Amino acid sequence: MNNYKIVFFDIDGTLVNEDKQIPEDTIQAIAELKANGIEPVIATGRAPYFFEPIAKLLHIESFVSLNGAYVVYRGEPLFQRTLPPQSLRKLVELAGSHQHPLVFQGHERYYANTDTHPFIVESIDSLKVEHPGFDPEFWSKAPVYQAFLHSEEQDESLYEGQFDDLRLIRWHPKAMDVTIRGGSKAVGIEAMLERLGISLAEAVAFGDGLNDKEMLQEVGLGIAMGNSHPDLLPYANYVTASVDEGGIRQGLRYAGLIS
Incomplete structure (x- = not known):
């Protein structure tokens, strides 16, 4: 046995x-x-x-x-284990400069920083769950355990080597998990x-x-x-x-x- x-x-x-x-x-x-x-x-x-x-x-x-x-x-x-605020700030700025929307996940609710972006709609719909709320500042007000970075595969290089303490893992053609490195x-x-x-x-x-x-x-x-x-x-x-x-x-x- x-x-x-x-x-x-x-x-x-x-x-x-x-x-x-x-x-x-x-x-x-x-x-x-x-x-x-x-x-x-x-x-x-x-x-x-x-x-x-x-x-x-x-x-x-x-x-x-x-x-x-x-x-x-x-x-x-x-x-x-939450994402460090200084890294989130950098991610918000970098993703914003490339017009890639973000979704921030607390343990009770989650929020997007862009209202109804097609990449968010497509990837979230694939999970068959409710869409996120809209609150661009959620990341600065509450603990964020994980984020979704909504970009396509050809744009991954824009983020490579930019973060010492974050890790990006693709789970959808239009979305990556952003988690803490390690x-x-x-x-x-x-x-x-x-x-x-x-x-x-x-x-x-x-x-x-x-x-x-x-x-x-x-x-x-x-x-x-x-x-x-x-x-x-x-x-x-x-x-x-x-x-x-x-x-x-x-x-x-x-x-x-x-x-």
């Missing part, structure tokens, strides 16, 4: 498919996992207000959100496991995207979805089926956590 005690799940492309639906088979597999005494935890680039319905449907109470910057275990915040889902996972007295070797993680590399690499068993970004696969111990082909059930069976 294995000694895994906890399982971390990415959301987009892992728990939910392209239509942002959770396959019925995945719902059942996670219910079995819980019945077997293993805790499921969400580990996502999304902010908490982007996945509340998913967590409720799956009866998951704990999460590593905003790419590791805001971590909550059963309602109790365990770990918080931050990742793995950092948030480590903070949670330390509090719970569980080792990384006793954890399993499922993911499909570039922001899942560190997480899959660090845990005892890293599982990549069959629909994963090709660059993620070298970081996984096992590649399961895709999200719509029973990938979660297959991976949990492989880990010996459900029958």
